[in-house]
Amino acid sequence: RSKVAEQIHIGFGIDKNFGRFAGITITSLAHNNIEHDLVVHIVYDEILPEDMERLLRTEQLYRNLQLHFYQITSTEGMTFVVPPGHITQAMYYRYLFADLLPPTVTRLIYMDADIICKGGILPLWQTDLQGKVLGAVRDYGEDRSCGRIGLKNGRYFNSGVLLMDLVKWRQQKLTQQLFRWLEQVGNTKILWGDQDALNGVIDGEFRELPNIYNGIVINNTTLNEALDLVIVHYIDYVKPWHIYYMDGNAKTLYWEYVKKSLWSDLKPQDGTTVQTAVMTARLLHKQGKYAESASYYEALLKYFLKDKYQ
Structure with a gap:
């Protein structure tokens, strides 16, 4: 143990479907x-x-880990614009x-619960925000997003990992x-909920963080496989815990930490x-599991043909 162990504050905002996944992310961080x-x-x-x-029990397991829980019981005064799809109200937490x-x-490092941390986050924690309220990694679809919500500066960040200056946040x-x-603005332009609003309000006034602290991975693509990522972020609605997530390094990495948790x-x-x-x-067909693959196609036929399928 180094003489002065730094205390690093990390935040998660979740609903009952994400308790376990937050647990897996926390395991990777502690590890x-x-x-x-x-x-x-x-x-x-809610947490199951x-x-x-x-x-x-995870908190008991790692001597470098402390957990604090804050339950939201009332959402008075909060406007949640929840776009259709995989995004929930919890993203606004x-x-x-x-x-x-x-x-x-x-100060706080906020993380989504679809993340694996595979390295040290001290350099991220100690990043100088240069007077900005937030540090974040630029998003890969930034031009479209800027156009959609009308940002002039051309910089749009992904809100899955945020370094927050809470003092400035409170002041502002x-x-x-x-x-x-x-x-x-909500219902007119929103596609990515909390992320759009953050970008709309901050409008380019964020400290840009290196990509390794929010390495975006999308099912079946290797956007960041070459980078030596510290934080791997499985964005998109297809997650590595789904049966149909494509086999590859990103999936293997995720399940390594599931097994450690x-x-x-x-x-x-x-x-x-x-x-x-x-x-x-x-995917099953690709893995050579032909009978299982066929049973899915069969279920689809039954579904589409309803009673005509005998």
């Missing part, structure tokens, strides 16, 4: 930052009892740390500004849409 004290703040509306129990955490917490009353933006009994999850059934069938 790869053993010489620093990680203080993890979890803002949530079995996930809560395992989160508390990242706005609430400045208000919910004690004022002694002056950023939470109110964000909910106001959502109220005014207290959620090692996690089973790959099945989808519920026609699209996911087709993806599953294709």
